[in-house]
Amino acid sequence: MSKILLVSNDETKKNIISKALSKSTNALLTSTDEQSIINYVEKGQVGMIIVDEDTKDPDILILCKKLHSAAIKANVAILAVVNQNTDNTELLKFANVYVTKPINEKILASCINGSLKLKKAIDTLSMNNSELAKSLYQLDVLYNTSTQLAGSLDKQKLINIMIDGLEKSLSFSLSCVLVFNDEHNIDLIINSLYGISPRLEHSLKLRAILSYRALFDKKRIPYDININDIKVIKNIKHPIEEYDLNILKFDNLFAPINIGEKFFGLIEVFRENDYTQEDTTCFQTLARQVSLPLENASLYEEIKNTNTKLEKLERLKSEFISIVSHELRTPLTAIKNSLEICLSGKAGEVSAITDKFLNMAKRNVTRLSGIINDLLDLSKVEAGKMDFKFEKSNINTPVEFMKNTFENVAKDKKIELIFEKDDDIAQTYIDNQRIEQVMSNLISNAIKFTNENGKIIVKTENIQENDINKNCLIGVENPIFYPNYVKVSVQDSGIGIALEDQRKVFDQFQQIENSLNRQAGGTGLGLPIAKQLIEAHKGFIWVESELNRGTTFSFVIPVLSEKDKFLIDFDKDIAKAKTCSHTILFLLIEEPQNVKDSFIEDIKRDKISIIRKTSNTKEIFYEEEGKNYLAITMPEADKFAQSFIEKKIESFLCSSEEKQDSKKYDILYSTVLFPDKGKDAQDLMDISKELLKHKVEANF
Amino acid sequence: MSDIKKVLIVDDEQDIVETLKFMLEAQGYECFCAYDGETGLNMAKEIIPDLMILDVMMPKINGYKISRLLKYDTKYKDIPIIMVTARSQDDDKIIGQETGVNEYITKPFELDEVIEKVKEYLNK
Numbered sequence: 001m002s003k004i005l006l007v008s009n010d011e012t013k014k015n016i017i018s019k020a021l022s023k024s025t026n027a028l029l030t031s032t033d034e035q036s037i038i039n040y041v042e043k044g045q046v047g048m049i050i051v052d053e054d055t056k057d058p059d060i061l062i063l064c065k066k067l068h069s070a071a072i073k074a075n076v077a078i079l080a081v082v083n084q085n086t087d088n089t090e091l092l093k094f095a096n097v098y099v100t101k102p103i104n105e106k107i108l109a110s111c112i113n114g115s116l117k118l119k120k121a122i123d124t125l126s127m128n129n130s131e132l133a134k135s136l137y138q139l140d141v142l143y144n145t146s147t148q149l150a151g152s153l154d155k156q157k158l159i160n161i162m163i164d165g166l167e168k169s170l171s172f173s174l175s176c177v178l179v180f181n182d183e184h185n186i187d188l189i190i191n192s193l194y195g196i197s198p199r200l201e202h203s204l205k206l207r208a209i210l211s212y213r214a215l216f217d218k219k220r221i222p223y224d225i226n227i228n229d230i231k232v233i234k235n236i237k238h239p240i241e242e243y244d245l246n247i248l249k250f251d252n253l254f255a256p257i258n259i260g261e262k263f264f265g266l267i268e269v270f271r272e273n274d275y276t277q278e279d280t281t282c283f284q285t286l287a288r289q290v291s292l293p294l295e296n297a298s299l300y301e302e303i304k305n306t307n308t309k310l311e312k313l314e315r316l317k318s319e320f321i322s323i324v325s326h327e328l329r330t331p332l333t334a335i336k337n338s339l340e341i342c343l344s345g346k347a348g349e350v351s352a353i354t355d356k357f358l359n360m361a362k363r364n365v366t367r368l369s370g371i372i373n374d375l376l377d378l379s380k381v382e383a384g385k386m387d388f389k390f391e392k393s394n395i396n397t398p399v400e401f402m403k404n405t406f407e408n409v410a411k412d413k414k415i416e417l418i419f420e421k422d423d424d425i426a427q428t429y430i431d432n433q434r435i436e437q438v439m440s441n442l443i444s445n446a447i448k449f450t451n452e453n454g455k456i457i458v459k460t461e462n463i464q465e466n467d468i469n470k471n472c473l474i475g476v477e478n479p480i481f482y483p484n485y486v487k488v489s490v491q492d493s494g495i496g497i498a499l500e501d502q503r504k505v506f507d508q509f510q511q512i513e514n515s516l517n518r519q520a521g522g523t524g525l526g527l528p529i530a531k532q533l534i535e536a537h538k539g540f541i542w543v544e545s546e547l548n549r550g551t552t553f554s555f556v557i558p559v560l561s562e563k564d565k566f567l568i569d570f571d572k573d574i575a576k577a578k579t580c581s582h583t584i585l586f587l588l589i590e591e592p593q594n595v596k597d598s599f600i601e602d603i604k605r606d607k608i609s610i611i612r613k614t615s616n617t618k619e620i621f622y623e624e625e626g627k628n629y630l631a632i633t634m635p636e637a638d639k640f641a642q643s644f645i646e647k648k649i650e651s652f653l654c655s656s657e658e659k660q661d662s663k664k665y666d667i668l669y670s671t672v673l674f675p676d677k678g679k680d681a682q683d684l685m686d687i688s689k690e691l692l693k694h695k696v697e698a699n700f
Numbered sequence: 701m702s703d704i705k706k707v708l709i710v711d712d713e714q715d716i717v718e719t720l721k722f723m724l725e726a727q728g729y730e731c732f733c734a735y736d737g738e739t740g741l742n743m744a745k746e747i748i749p750d751l752m753i754l755d756v757m758m759p760k761i762n763g764y765k766i767s768r769l770l771k772y773d774t775k776y777k778d779i780p781i782i783m784v785t786a787r788s789q790d791d792d793k794i795i796g797q798e799t800g801v802n803e804y805i806t807k808p809f810e811l812d813e814v815i816e817k818v819k820e821y822l823n824k
Binding site: 329330331332333334336337338340341344346347369 | 713715716718719720722723726807808809810811812
């Protein structure tokens with residue numbers, strides 16, 4: 001239904017038009033007051049204006065001119081009734097449509113209807129248009145908000161981003177966000193245009209609790225919220241005024257923030273104007289969008305907490321180990337010493353039976369210190385804290401040593417111990433002492449589990465990667481292979497190991513249930529240690545066995561080039577640098593004379609910026625016989641400094657590999673050292689200088 | 701050579717000191733004992749022993765410091781020092797060597813090993 005305004009006081013005209021409109025539901029108003037006519041149009045209170053050319057007061061043409069822009073804006077059609085042969089072209093221009101006198105009712109009615117229909121169509125169109133614009137804007141806000149949400153793992157920040165998004169897209173008067181931190185730590189974040197009266201605050205709390213309860217079946221409420229556990233955080237824009245309970249009558253939107261069963265909180269927004277369907281959709285989308293990042297944030301928090309706990313445990317473990325090393329070893333030494341004194345007879349005569357038991361005690365003390373050493377070894381290699389002294393040497397040397405150690409033991413047990421050495425064995429980087437430890441473990445095991453008249457063969461040979469039976473390598477993650485290896489195998493004709501037990505032999509404390517093993521009195525740590533030691537050499541150790549036929553333990557050590565060795569060392573150093581608070585980095589760089597070494601300059605320059613951040617950082621940089629020695633000590637170097645060095649060296653290595661022809665400076669030697677805490681800068685410098693010299697002498 | 705050689709043992713572990721003392725006295729040496737670094741250092745300066753057995757981790761002054769203080773003093777620098785510690789880290793050995801320690805023995809040690817080392821230095 002539309003209102004039609006007739007600008008005329010002429011009763012006859014009014015009657016005719018009323019008649020024309022009689023079949024429609026449209027109402028007819030009349031007015032000749034210019035101001036009220038303009039008001040009608042501007043406020044869009046009428047759908048159409050009918051003017052008569054003959055009306056003199058007000059002047060029709062002037063009125064039309066005045067109405068023109070308002071009429072277009074409010075989409076009000078102007079219908080002019082003109083004389084048959086009018087020459088008032090200007091009036092015709094302003095009118096959207098005109099009819100000529102004498103008025104034909106039917107034509108007039110159809111003109112009015114047509115214009116009104118057009119108006120309605122245009123109105124709908126423009127309404128749709130503005131809604132579209134609004135939707136577009138909301139989409140834009142949604143998009144921006146979701147991008148921001150994805151970039152944060154901080155709970156508080158996420159909530160703020162969401163509230164911001166809500167405000168932009170929905171323009172609320174007041175928003176409440178209930179956030180669950182834990183059972184007794186619940187935040188109610190209120191963002192409001194005006195202040196909050198105390199009783200409104202209280203009822204908002206109650207409302208949040210009720211909404212929360214309403215989300216669940218009575219029985220399935222995760223836990224009941226106590227109103228005292230809710231902490232209110234208020235952000236008020238204009239504190240001059242205050243909302244009271246009446247705001248609860250505003251139109252509101254409400255949504256839970258959850259992912260499936262996992263519940264994070266609630267959002268509720270209030271606004272004086274009603275919300276449209278689009279607003280609701282937008283609101284719900286936002287609420288959904290914040291859930292996932294919130295879950296991520298809480299997972300992240302959990303991981304962070306777990307990580308802190310793990311770090312603490314790791315620290316406790318190292319502390320425990322150093323306690324074991326000191327506190328257990330000292331009393332053991334005292335016991336051992338006392339026993340030795342008694343056994344030596346210097347403290348008085350020892351009867352045969354006393355001697356027997358004293359010897360028994362001494363044997364067990366020795367065994368106990370062996371177990372402690374094993375434990376320490378294992379935890380040390382595992383933590384990457386074992387210091388290896390890799391030297392280029394012949395693996396036959398430790399094998400030779402084994403021959404001397406075990407020859408008599410084997411003879412006593414009537415076991416034939418055969419050594420088959422390949423005299424052309426390749427040189428490898430090994431820590432002799434550790435390899436001896438592994439071999440000694442394997443050979444003593446073989447002797448333990450081989451019966452009288454059995455045979456043990458210890459063999460060394462050169463092999464290639466393809467010769468390694470990769471099915472035997474159990475529990476090795478992402479193995480890296482090198483083309484050439486030296487292999488050492490210990491083959492016995494002993495009792496053998498069942499297939500299901502073969503997988504376990506290298507696991508810690510997984511001693512196979514075996515009475516013979518018990519008798520043999522092992523700690524069950526020998527093979528796990530051997531595995532760690534061999535893996536530290538970048539090699540592999542494995543077992544092949546058949547019950548009652550015998551067992552072969554084999555290990556391989558890669559034959560490394562100088563460069564491979566450097567990279568492996570470097571990896572290890574860097575890995576260690578990440579876990580240590582004390583770091584000394586050595587670099588020995590060969591620099592062509594008379595060329596300004598940009599790399600060293602880079603490091604020095606960047607180092608200086610780090611020096612400002614961490615106290616105590618020092619560098620020594622000196623020249624000897626055309627070689628540059630650069631040692632950087634970084635007590636308490638922060639993670640940033642360490643990662644910086646890592647990147648620096650990495651980029652240096654890469655660039656020197658690519659640019660084969662251009663000038664390059666080889667890092668001849670590099671290592672990172674991690675001395676204990678409590679040494680002063682001078683100590684550190686002395687150690688580093690000394691070590692650097694030793695290493696250089698050893699390597700060149 | 702008719703003099704009885706004097707050995708100073710500095711270790712906060714009384715039982716260790718006791719056993720070492722017993723064995724060394726059985727070998728005919730005269731033993732002095734201190735149970736903390738400070739006393740140990742004072743005794744070393746007072747007695748000027750022919751050899752010192754020194755623990756690393758001790759209350760008041762640690763073994764390294766004692767070693768450094770003595771080795772940088774011309775009056776005492778010739779006293780051989782055998783360092784005994786429960787820690788077996790290479791860094792420690794390096795510091796030990798830098799501070800002038802003559803021998804380095806890791807706990808748990810064999811008494812005979814220590815006696816041999818002592819004899820080695822005192823018979824020079």
